[in-house]
Amino acid sequence: MSAPSPEQIRAARAAEPKMRARDLAQSLGIAEADICAALVGTEATRIAAHPDGLMPRLTAFGPLMALTRNDSCVIEKVGVYDDYRPGPHAALMVNDTIDLRIFPGHWVHAFAMDEAGPNGPRRSVQVFDAAGDAVHKIYLREGSDAAQWEPFVAALRLEDQGQVLALQSRTPPEVAKANPDRAEELRQGWDDMTDTHQFMRLTSRLKMNRLGAYRIAGAPYVRRLAPKSVETLMHAAAGSGVPLMFFVGNRGMIEIHTGPITRVVEMGPWINVLDPGFDLHLRMDHIAEIYAVVKNTQRGPAHSVEFFDAQGMLIAQIFGVLRAGEEAVAGWNALVAALPGLEPVEA
Known part of the structure:
Protein backbone atom coordinates (compact mmCIF):
# COMPACT_ATOMS: atom_id res chain seq x y z
CA MET A 1 0.00 0.00 0.00
CA ASP A 82 17.00 31.75 27.66
CA ASP A 83 20.67 30.89 28.25
CA TYR A 84 21.27 28.55 25.31
CA ARG A 85 24.66 26.83 25.34
CA PRO A 86 25.64 25.22 22.02
CA GLY A 87 27.63 22.04 21.59
CA PRO A 88 28.34 19.79 18.61
CA HIS A 89 27.01 16.62 20.23
CA ALA A 90 25.00 17.97 23.15
CA ALA A 91 23.70 21.48 23.75
CA LEU A 92 21.98 22.93 26.82
CA MET A 93 19.39 25.45 27.84
CA VAL A 94 19.33 25.93 31.59
CA ASN A 95 17.36 28.52 33.52
CA ASP A 96 14.86 28.54 36.38
CA THR A 97 12.04 26.96 34.34
CA ILE A 98 13.29 25.73 30.95
CA ASP A 99 15.91 23.04 31.46
CA LEU A 100 16.84 21.10 28.32
CA ARG A 101 19.52 18.66 27.15
CA ILE A 102 19.59 18.89 23.37
CA PHE A 103 21.15 16.41 20.93
CA PRO A 104 21.49 18.32 17.62
CA GLY A 105 22.19 15.25 15.49
CA HIS A 106 18.52 14.29 15.83
CA ARG A 157 12.57 29.76 6.42
CA LEU A 158 14.07 27.15 4.10
CA GLU A 159 14.18 27.54 0.35
CA ASP A 160 12.69 24.05 0.02
CA GLN A 161 9.00 24.33 0.89
CA GLY A 162 8.02 20.93 -0.52
CA GLN A 163 5.13 18.94 0.96
CA VAL A 164 6.86 15.55 0.90
CA LEU A 165 9.72 14.59 3.23
CA ALA A 166 12.52 12.08 2.66
CA LEU A 167 12.34 10.14 5.91
CA GLN A 168 14.50 7.33 7.22
CA SER A 169 13.36 4.12 8.90
CA ARG A 170 12.98 4.26 12.66
CA THR A 171 15.85 2.90 14.71
CA PRO A 172 14.46 -0.07 16.68
CA PRO A 173 14.60 0.09 20.50
CA GLU A 174 17.77 -1.31 22.01
CA VAL A 175 17.06 -4.39 24.10
CA ALA A 176 18.67 -4.78 27.51
CA LYS A 177 22.39 -5.53 27.18
CA ALA A 178 23.97 -7.17 30.21
CA ASN A 179 27.37 -8.78 30.54
CA PRO A 180 27.25 -10.95 33.69
CA ASP A 181 30.90 -11.95 33.28
CA ARG A 182 31.86 -8.34 33.92
CA ALA A 183 29.47 -7.71 36.81
CA GLU A 184 32.32 -7.16 39.28
CA GLU A 185 33.93 -4.62 36.96
CA LEU A 186 30.56 -2.87 36.77
CA ARG A 187 30.31 -2.67 40.55
CA GLN A 188 33.91 -1.48 40.91
CA GLY A 189 33.37 1.20 38.29
CA TRP A 190 30.12 2.16 40.01
CA ASP A 191 31.99 2.64 43.29
CA ASP A 192 34.53 4.87 41.53
CA MET A 193 31.98 7.24 39.98
CA THR A 194 31.95 10.88 41.10
CA ASP A 195 29.21 12.06 38.71
CA THR A 196 26.05 10.41 37.39
CA HIS A 197 27.08 11.24 33.82
CA GLN A 198 29.99 8.81 34.13
CA PHE A 199 27.55 5.90 34.23
CA MET A 200 26.92 5.75 30.49
CA ARG A 201 30.64 5.73 29.73
CA LEU A 202 31.06 2.88 32.21
CA THR A 203 28.33 0.74 30.70
CA SER A 204 29.53 1.44 27.17
CA ARG A 205 33.06 0.30 28.06
CA LEU A 206 31.65 -2.92 29.52
CA LYS A 207 29.43 -3.58 26.45
CA MET A 208 26.22 -3.03 28.44
CA ASN A 209 23.44 -0.49 28.50
CA ARG A 210 21.46 1.11 31.30
CA LEU A 211 18.78 -1.54 31.72
CA GLY A 212 21.19 -4.43 31.29
CA ALA A 213 23.45 -3.00 33.99
CA TYR A 214 20.55 -2.44 36.37
CA ARG A 215 19.46 -6.05 36.00
CA ILE A 216 22.79 -7.44 37.19
CA ALA A 217 24.29 -4.81 39.53
CA GLY A 218 22.38 -5.84 42.66
CA ALA A 219 22.46 -4.17 46.07
CA PRO A 220 23.48 -1.61 47.20
CA TYR A 221 23.49 -0.07 43.72
CA VAL A 222 20.07 -1.09 42.42
CA ARG A 223 16.80 -2.34 43.88
CA ARG A 224 14.02 -3.52 41.61
CA LEU A 225 10.69 -2.07 42.70
CA ALA A 226 7.21 -3.54 42.72
CA PRO A 227 4.56 -2.54 40.16
CA LYS A 228 2.72 0.71 40.93
CA SER A 229 5.78 2.11 42.72
CA VAL A 230 5.90 5.12 40.40
CA GLU A 231 2.30 6.04 41.15
CA THR A 232 2.91 5.52 44.87
CA LEU A 233 5.97 7.76 44.72
CA MET A 234 4.23 10.55 42.82
CA HIS A 235 1.30 10.68 45.25
CA ALA A 236 3.68 10.58 48.23
CA ALA A 237 5.85 13.33 46.76
CA ALA A 238 2.79 15.52 46.16
CA GLY A 239 1.82 15.20 49.79
CA SER A 240 5.30 15.90 51.14
CA GLY A 241 6.45 19.07 49.40
CA VAL A 242 9.82 17.42 48.75
CA PRO A 243 11.46 18.82 45.57
CA LEU A 244 12.34 16.36 42.84
CA MET A 245 13.58 16.28 39.26
CA PHE A 246 11.66 14.65 36.40
CA PHE A 247 13.75 13.73 33.36
CA VAL A 248 11.66 12.91 30.27
CA GLY A 249 13.14 12.51 26.83
CA ASN A 250 13.70 10.89 23.49
CA ARG A 251 16.78 10.50 21.30
CA GLY A 252 16.92 14.21 20.48
CA MET A 253 15.89 15.92 23.70
CA ILE A 254 15.64 15.55 27.47
CA GLU A 255 13.39 18.02 29.28
CA ILE A 256 13.67 18.45 33.05
CA HIS A 257 11.37 19.75 35.76
CA THR A 258 12.87 20.67 39.13
CA GLY A 259 10.76 21.44 42.17
CA PRO A 260 7.92 20.06 44.27
CA ILE A 261 4.71 18.73 42.77
CA THR A 262 1.28 19.34 44.26
CA ARG A 263 -1.59 18.04 42.12
CA VAL A 264 -1.41 14.42 40.97
CA VAL A 265 -4.48 13.07 39.17
CA GLU A 266 -5.12 9.61 37.71
CA MET A 267 -7.32 9.46 34.62
CA GLY A 268 -7.75 6.11 32.87
CA PRO A 269 -4.30 4.68 32.08
CA TRP A 270 -2.66 8.08 32.71
CA ILE A 271 -1.23 9.58 35.86
CA ASN A 272 -0.83 13.33 35.57
CA VAL A 273 0.86 16.20 37.34
CA LEU A 274 -1.27 19.32 36.78
CA ASP A 275 0.59 22.19 38.41
CA PRO A 276 0.93 25.85 37.38
CA GLY A 277 3.58 26.00 34.66
CA PHE A 278 4.21 22.25 34.73
CA ASP A 279 2.24 19.32 33.38
CA LEU A 280 3.31 15.69 33.16
CA HIS A 281 1.33 12.83 31.61
CA LEU A 282 2.53 9.25 32.13
CA ARG A 283 1.02 6.02 30.80
CA MET A 284 0.98 3.75 33.83
CA ASP A 285 0.18 0.68 31.75
CA HIS A 286 3.40 1.11 29.76
CA ILE A 287 5.67 0.67 32.79
CA ALA A 288 7.27 -2.80 32.76
CA GLU A 289 10.32 -2.48 35.06
CA ILE A 290 11.11 -0.01 37.84
CA TYR A 291 14.41 0.45 39.69
CA ALA A 292 15.63 2.47 42.65
CA VAL A 293 19.19 3.43 41.78
CA VAL A 294 22.03 5.00 43.77
CA LYS A 295 25.01 6.68 42.09
CA ASN A 296 27.86 8.56 43.73
CA THR A 297 28.38 12.26 43.09
CA GLN A 298 30.63 14.91 44.59
CA ARG A 299 27.59 16.21 46.49
CA GLY A 300 26.76 12.79 47.88
CA PRO A 301 24.72 9.78 46.75
CA ALA A 302 22.06 10.53 44.10
CA HIS A 303 18.96 8.37 44.56
CA SER A 304 16.66 7.94 41.58
CA VAL A 305 13.63 5.96 40.47
CA GLU A 306 13.88 4.94 36.81
CA PHE A 307 11.34 3.03 34.77
CA PHE A 308 11.26 1.24 31.44
CA ASP A 309 8.68 -0.06 28.98
CA ALA A 310 8.30 -3.64 27.74
CA GLN A 311 10.76 -2.98 24.87
CA GLY A 312 13.45 -1.87 27.30
CA MET A 313 13.14 1.85 26.50
CA LEU A 314 13.69 4.31 29.34
CA ILE A 315 10.40 6.13 29.97
CA ALA A 316 11.57 8.63 32.59
CA GLN A 317 13.76 9.17 35.65
CA ILE A 318 12.90 10.88 38.93
CA PHE A 319 15.76 12.18 41.10
CA GLY A 320 16.00 14.07 44.33
CA VAL A 321 17.49 17.57 44.27
CA LEU A 322 20.92 17.39 45.91
CA ARG A 323 21.40 21.16 45.89
CA ALA A 324 18.13 21.65 47.82
CA GLY A 325 19.84 20.85 51.13
CA GLU A 326 20.11 17.99 53.59
CA GLU A 327 16.49 18.06 54.77
CA ALA A 328 15.10 17.90 51.22
CA VAL A 329 17.51 15.14 50.23
CA ALA A 330 16.67 13.12 53.34
CA GLY A 331 12.97 13.53 52.62
CA TRP A 332 13.39 12.30 49.03
CA ASN A 333 15.58 9.37 50.07
CA ALA A 334 12.97 8.33 52.63
CA LEU A 335 10.23 8.33 49.97
CA VAL A 336 12.33 6.05 47.76
CA ALA A 337 13.34 3.75 50.61
CA ALA A 338 9.67 3.22 51.54
CA LEU A 339 8.79 1.83 48.10
CA PRO A 340 8.23 -1.94 48.05
CA GLY A 341 10.87 -4.04 46.34
CA LEU A 342 10.68 -6.95 43.93
CA GLU A 343 12.98 -9.86 43.27
CA PRO A 344 15.57 -9.01 40.57
CA VAL A 345 15.10 -10.19 36.98
CA GLU A 346 17.65 -12.64 35.60
CA ALA A 347 19.76 -11.02 32.90
Whole structure:
Protein backbone atom coordinates (compact mmCIF):
# COMPACT_ATOMS: atom_id res chain seq x y z
CA MET A 1 0.00 0.00 0.00
CA SER A 2 1.46 3.34 -1.03
CA ALA A 3 1.79 6.21 1.40
CA PRO A 4 -1.02 8.77 1.33
CA SER A 5 -0.41 11.90 -0.73
CA PRO A 6 -0.33 15.37 0.87
CA GLU A 7 -3.86 15.91 -0.45
CA GLN A 8 -5.05 12.70 1.19
CA ILE A 9 -3.36 13.63 4.47
CA ARG A 10 -5.08 17.01 4.46
CA ALA A 11 -8.44 15.36 3.75
CA ALA A 12 -7.95 12.91 6.62
CA ARG A 13 -7.05 15.75 8.95
CA ALA A 14 -10.11 17.75 7.88
CA ALA A 15 -12.30 14.70 8.54
CA GLU A 16 -10.90 14.33 12.08
CA PRO A 17 -10.15 17.89 13.18
CA LYS A 18 -9.98 17.04 16.90
CA MET A 19 -7.65 14.05 16.53
CA ARG A 20 -4.12 14.63 17.80
CA ALA A 21 -1.50 14.69 15.06
CA ARG A 22 0.36 11.78 16.61
CA ASP A 23 -2.79 9.62 16.60
CA LEU A 24 -3.76 10.68 13.07
CA ALA A 25 -0.29 9.79 11.81
CA GLN A 26 -0.53 6.35 13.40
CA SER A 27 -3.95 5.76 11.86
CA LEU A 28 -2.59 6.67 8.41
CA GLY A 29 0.62 4.68 8.78
CA ILE A 30 2.80 7.76 8.37
CA ALA A 31 5.13 9.84 10.52
CA GLU A 32 3.85 12.84 12.42
CA ALA A 33 6.19 15.10 10.43
CA ASP A 34 4.38 14.04 7.25
CA ILE A 35 1.26 15.80 8.52
CA CYS A 36 3.17 19.06 9.05
CA ALA A 37 4.73 18.73 5.60
CA ALA A 38 1.32 18.26 3.99
CA LEU A 39 0.29 21.64 5.45
CA VAL A 40 3.25 23.55 4.01
CA GLY A 41 2.00 26.56 2.10
CA THR A 42 -1.11 26.97 4.23
CA GLU A 43 -0.58 26.32 7.94
CA ALA A 44 3.08 25.28 7.97
CA THR A 45 6.46 26.65 6.90
CA ARG A 46 9.56 24.51 6.70
CA ILE A 47 12.34 26.08 8.76
CA ALA A 48 15.95 25.25 9.62
CA ALA A 49 15.96 22.64 12.36
CA HIS A 50 19.41 23.02 13.95
CA PRO A 51 19.09 24.27 17.53
CA ASP A 52 21.97 26.74 17.16
CA GLY A 53 19.84 28.84 14.83
CA LEU A 54 16.47 28.10 16.35
CA MET A 55 16.85 28.21 20.11
CA PRO A 56 18.45 31.66 20.63
CA ARG A 57 15.71 33.25 18.51
CA LEU A 58 13.02 31.97 20.87
CA THR A 59 14.08 34.23 23.75
CA ALA A 60 12.38 37.26 22.17
CA PHE A 61 8.95 35.64 22.48
CA GLY A 62 9.00 35.73 26.27
CA PRO A 63 7.08 32.89 27.96
CA LEU A 64 6.49 29.80 25.82
CA MET A 65 5.39 26.24 26.47
CA ALA A 66 8.07 23.55 26.00
CA LEU A 67 6.85 20.04 25.23
CA THR A 68 8.91 16.86 24.99
CA ARG A 69 7.57 13.33 24.80
CA ASN A 70 8.24 9.71 24.12
CA ASP A 71 5.72 6.92 23.56
CA SER A 72 4.83 6.76 27.26
CA CYS A 73 5.37 10.17 28.84
CA VAL A 74 4.81 13.86 28.04
CA ILE A 75 6.36 16.78 29.90
CA GLU A 76 5.25 20.41 29.46
CA LYS A 77 6.92 23.43 31.03
CA VAL A 78 6.14 27.14 30.70
CA GLY A 79 9.02 29.61 30.73
CA VAL A 80 11.42 31.73 28.72
CA TYR A 81 13.88 30.06 26.35
CA ASP A 82 17.00 31.75 27.66
CA ASP A 83 20.67 30.89 28.25
CA TYR A 84 21.27 28.55 25.31
CA ARG A 85 24.66 26.83 25.34
CA PRO A 86 25.64 25.22 22.02
CA GLY A 87 27.63 22.04 21.59
CA PRO A 88 28.34 19.79 18.61
CA HIS A 89 27.01 16.62 20.23
CA ALA A 90 25.00 17.97 23.15
CA ALA A 91 23.70 21.48 23.75
CA LEU A 92 21.98 22.93 26.82
CA MET A 93 19.39 25.45 27.84
CA VAL A 94 19.33 25.93 31.59
CA ASN A 95 17.36 28.52 33.52
CA ASP A 96 14.86 28.54 36.38
CA THR A 97 12.04 26.96 34.34
CA ILE A 98 13.29 25.73 30.95
CA ASP A 99 15.91 23.04 31.46
CA LEU A 100 16.84 21.10 28.32
CA ARG A 101 19.52 18.66 27.15
CA ILE A 102 19.59 18.89 23.37
CA PHE A 103 21.15 16.41 20.93
CA PRO A 104 21.49 18.32 17.62
CA GLY A 105 22.19 15.25 15.49
CA HIS A 106 18.52 14.29 15.83
CA TRP A 107 17.12 17.74 14.91
CA VAL A 108 16.46 17.06 11.22
CA HIS A 109 13.08 18.52 10.17
CA ALA A 110 11.33 21.57 11.63
CA PHE A 111 8.15 23.50 10.94
CA ALA A 112 6.66 26.78 12.03
CA MET A 113 2.98 25.96 12.46
CA ASP A 114 0.31 28.67 12.22
CA GLU A 115 -2.97 26.81 12.65
CA ALA A 116 -6.47 28.19 12.97
CA GLY A 117 -8.02 27.71 16.39
CA PRO A 118 -11.28 28.64 18.12
CA ASN A 119 -9.51 31.46 19.97
CA GLY A 120 -7.32 32.67 17.12
CA PRO A 121 -4.07 31.39 15.60
CA ARG A 122 -2.32 28.48 17.32
CA ARG A 123 1.37 28.97 16.65
CA SER A 124 4.08 26.47 17.40
CA VAL A 125 7.54 25.31 16.38
CA GLN A 126 7.76 21.55 15.89
CA VAL A 127 11.03 19.63 15.49
CA PHE A 128 11.33 16.05 14.23
CA ASP A 129 14.06 13.47 13.82
CA ALA A 130 15.16 11.70 10.64
CA ALA A 131 12.25 9.25 10.91
CA GLY A 132 9.72 12.06 11.31
CA ASP A 133 9.06 11.46 15.02
CA ALA A 134 8.62 14.47 17.28
CA VAL A 135 11.72 15.60 19.19
CA HIS A 136 10.47 18.86 20.72
CA LYS A 137 7.58 21.29 20.35
CA ILE A 138 7.32 24.93 21.41
CA TYR A 139 3.94 26.66 21.69
CA LEU A 140 3.18 30.36 21.89
CA ARG A 141 0.90 31.34 24.76
CA GLU A 142 -1.27 34.32 25.61
CA GLY A 143 1.69 36.04 27.23
CA SER A 144 4.04 35.42 24.30
CA ASP A 145 5.08 38.34 22.06
CA ALA A 146 3.22 37.37 18.87
CA ALA A 147 4.84 40.28 16.98
CA GLN A 148 8.05 38.21 16.92
CA TRP A 149 6.42 35.41 14.92
CA GLU A 150 6.83 36.68 11.35
CA PRO A 151 10.47 37.80 11.80
CA PHE A 152 11.26 34.45 13.44
CA VAL A 153 9.76 32.45 10.57
CA ALA A 154 11.39 34.64 7.94
CA ALA A 155 14.83 34.23 9.53
CA LEU A 156 14.67 30.43 9.52
CA ARG A 157 12.57 29.76 6.42
CA LEU A 158 14.07 27.15 4.10
CA GLU A 159 14.18 27.54 0.35
CA ASP A 160 12.69 24.05 0.02
CA GLN A 161 9.00 24.33 0.89
CA GLY A 162 8.02 20.93 -0.52
CA GLN A 163 5.13 18.94 0.96
CA VAL A 164 6.86 15.55 0.90
CA LEU A 165 9.72 14.59 3.23
CA ALA A 166 12.52 12.08 2.66
CA LEU A 167 12.34 10.14 5.91
CA GLN A 168 14.50 7.33 7.22
CA SER A 169 13.36 4.12 8.90
CA ARG A 170 12.98 4.26 12.66
CA THR A 171 15.85 2.90 14.71
CA PRO A 172 14.46 -0.07 16.68
CA PRO A 173 14.60 0.09 20.50
CA GLU A 174 17.77 -1.31 22.01
CA VAL A 175 17.06 -4.39 24.10
CA ALA A 176 18.67 -4.78 27.51
CA LYS A 177 22.39 -5.53 27.18
CA ALA A 178 23.97 -7.17 30.21
CA ASN A 179 27.37 -8.78 30.54
CA PRO A 180 27.25 -10.95 33.69
CA ASP A 181 30.90 -11.95 33.28
CA ARG A 182 31.86 -8.34 33.92
CA ALA A 183 29.47 -7.71 36.81
CA GLU A 184 32.32 -7.16 39.28
CA GLU A 185 33.93 -4.62 36.96
CA LEU A 186 30.56 -2.87 36.77
CA ARG A 187 30.31 -2.67 40.55
CA GLN A 188 33.91 -1.48 40.91
CA GLY A 189 33.37 1.20 38.29
CA TRP A 190 30.12 2.16 40.01
CA ASP A 191 31.99 2.64 43.29
CA ASP A 192 34.53 4.87 41.53
CA MET A 193 31.98 7.24 39.98
CA THR A 194 31.95 10.88 41.10
CA ASP A 195 29.21 12.06 38.71
CA THR A 196 26.05 10.41 37.39
CA HIS A 197 27.08 11.24 33.82
CA GLN A 198 29.99 8.81 34.13
CA PHE A 199 27.55 5.90 34.23
CA MET A 200 26.92 5.75 30.49
CA ARG A 201 30.64 5.73 29.73
CA LEU A 202 31.06 2.88 32.21
CA THR A 203 28.33 0.74 30.70
CA SER A 204 29.53 1.44 27.17
CA ARG A 205 33.06 0.30 28.06
CA LEU A 206 31.65 -2.92 29.52
CA LYS A 207 29.43 -3.58 26.45
CA MET A 208 26.22 -3.03 28.44
CA ASN A 209 23.44 -0.49 28.50
CA ARG A 210 21.46 1.11 31.30
CA LEU A 211 18.78 -1.54 31.72
CA GLY A 212 21.19 -4.43 31.29
CA ALA A 213 23.45 -3.00 33.99
CA TYR A 214 20.55 -2.44 36.37
CA ARG A 215 19.46 -6.05 36.00
CA ILE A 216 22.79 -7.44 37.19
CA ALA A 217 24.29 -4.81 39.53
CA GLY A 218 22.38 -5.84 42.66
CA ALA A 219 22.46 -4.17 46.07
CA PRO A 220 23.48 -1.61 47.20
CA TYR A 221 23.49 -0.07 43.72
CA VAL A 222 20.07 -1.09 42.42
CA ARG A 223 16.80 -2.34 43.88
CA ARG A 224 14.02 -3.52 41.61
CA LEU A 225 10.69 -2.07 42.70
CA ALA A 226 7.21 -3.54 42.72
CA PRO A 227 4.56 -2.54 40.16
CA LYS A 228 2.72 0.71 40.93
CA SER A 229 5.78 2.11 42.72
CA VAL A 230 5.90 5.12 40.40
CA GLU A 231 2.30 6.04 41.15
CA THR A 232 2.91 5.52 44.87
CA LEU A 233 5.97 7.76 44.72
CA MET A 234 4.23 10.55 42.82
CA HIS A 235 1.30 10.68 45.25
CA ALA A 236 3.68 10.58 48.23
CA ALA A 237 5.85 13.33 46.76
CA ALA A 238 2.79 15.52 46.16
CA GLY A 239 1.82 15.20 49.79
CA SER A 240 5.30 15.90 51.14
CA GLY A 241 6.45 19.07 49.40
CA VAL A 242 9.82 17.42 48.75
CA PRO A 243 11.46 18.82 45.57
CA LEU A 244 12.34 16.36 42.84
CA MET A 245 13.58 16.28 39.26
CA PHE A 246 11.66 14.65 36.40
CA PHE A 247 13.75 13.73 33.36
CA VAL A 248 11.66 12.91 30.27
CA GLY A 249 13.14 12.51 26.83
CA ASN A 250 13.70 10.89 23.49
CA ARG A 251 16.78 10.50 21.30
CA GLY A 252 16.92 14.21 20.48
CA MET A 253 15.89 15.92 23.70
CA ILE A 254 15.64 15.55 27.47
CA GLU A 255 13.39 18.02 29.28
CA ILE A 256 13.67 18.45 33.05
CA HIS A 257 11.37 19.75 35.76
CA THR A 258 12.87 20.67 39.13
CA GLY A 259 10.76 21.44 42.17
CA PRO A 260 7.92 20.06 44.27
CA ILE A 261 4.71 18.73 42.77
CA THR A 262 1.28 19.34 44.26
CA ARG A 263 -1.59 18.04 42.12
CA VAL A 264 -1.41 14.42 40.97
CA VAL A 265 -4.48 13.07 39.17
CA GLU A 266 -5.12 9.61 37.71
CA MET A 267 -7.32 9.46 34.62
CA GLY A 268 -7.75 6.11 32.87
CA PRO A 269 -4.30 4.68 32.08
CA TRP A 270 -2.66 8.08 32.71
CA ILE A 271 -1.23 9.58 35.86
CA ASN A 272 -0.83 13.33 35.57
CA VAL A 273 0.86 16.20 37.34
CA LEU A 274 -1.27 19.32 36.78
CA ASP A 275 0.59 22.19 38.41
CA PRO A 276 0.93 25.85 37.38
CA GLY A 277 3.58 26.00 34.66
CA PHE A 278 4.21 22.25 34.73
CA ASP A 279 2.24 19.32 33.38
CA LEU A 280 3.31 15.69 33.16
CA HIS A 281 1.33 12.83 31.61
CA LEU A 282 2.53 9.25 32.13
CA ARG A 283 1.02 6.02 30.80
CA MET A 284 0.98 3.75 33.83
CA ASP A 285 0.18 0.68 31.75
CA HIS A 286 3.40 1.11 29.76
CA ILE A 287 5.67 0.67 32.79
CA ALA A 288 7.27 -2.80 32.76
CA GLU A 289 10.32 -2.48 35.06
CA ILE A 290 11.11 -0.01 37.84
CA TYR A 291 14.41 0.45 39.69
CA ALA A 292 15.63 2.47 42.65
CA VAL A 293 19.19 3.43 41.78
CA VAL A 294 22.03 5.00 43.77
CA LYS A 295 25.01 6.68 42.09
CA ASN A 296 27.86 8.56 43.73
CA THR A 297 28.38 12.26 43.09
CA GLN A 298 30.63 14.91 44.59
CA ARG A 299 27.59 16.21 46.49
CA GLY A 300 26.76 12.79 47.88
CA PRO A 301 24.72 9.78 46.75
CA ALA A 302 22.06 10.53 44.10
CA HIS A 303 18.96 8.37 44.56
CA SER A 304 16.66 7.94 41.58
CA VAL A 305 13.63 5.96 40.47
CA GLU A 306 13.88 4.94 36.81
CA PHE A 307 11.34 3.03 34.77
CA PHE A 308 11.26 1.24 31.44
CA ASP A 309 8.68 -0.06 28.98
CA ALA A 310 8.30 -3.64 27.74
CA GLN A 311 10.76 -2.98 24.87
CA GLY A 312 13.45 -1.87 27.30
CA MET A 313 13.14 1.85 26.50
CA LEU A 314 13.69 4.31 29.34
CA ILE A 315 10.40 6.13 29.97
CA ALA A 316 11.57 8.63 32.59
CA GLN A 317 13.76 9.17 35.65
CA ILE A 318 12.90 10.88 38.93
CA PHE A 319 15.76 12.18 41.10
CA GLY A 320 16.00 14.07 44.33
CA VAL A 321 17.49 17.57 44.27
CA LEU A 322 20.92 17.39 45.91
CA ARG A 323 21.40 21.16 45.89
CA ALA A 324 18.13 21.65 47.82
CA GLY A 325 19.84 20.85 51.13
CA GLU A 326 20.11 17.99 53.59
CA GLU A 327 16.49 18.06 54.77
CA ALA A 328 15.10 17.90 51.22
CA VAL A 329 17.51 15.14 50.23
CA ALA A 330 16.67 13.12 53.34
CA GLY A 331 12.97 13.53 52.62
CA TRP A 332 13.39 12.30 49.03
CA ASN A 333 15.58 9.37 50.07
CA ALA A 334 12.97 8.33 52.63
CA LEU A 335 10.23 8.33 49.97
CA VAL A 336 12.33 6.05 47.76
CA ALA A 337 13.34 3.75 50.61
CA ALA A 338 9.67 3.22 51.54
CA LEU A 339 8.79 1.83 48.10
CA PRO A 340 8.23 -1.94 48.05
CA GLY A 341 10.87 -4.04 46.34
CA LEU A 342 10.68 -6.95 43.93
CA GLU A 343 12.98 -9.86 43.27
CA PRO A 344 15.57 -9.01 40.57
CA VAL A 345 15.10 -10.19 36.98
CA GLU A 346 17.65 -12.64 35.60
CA ALA A 347 19.76 -11.02 32.90
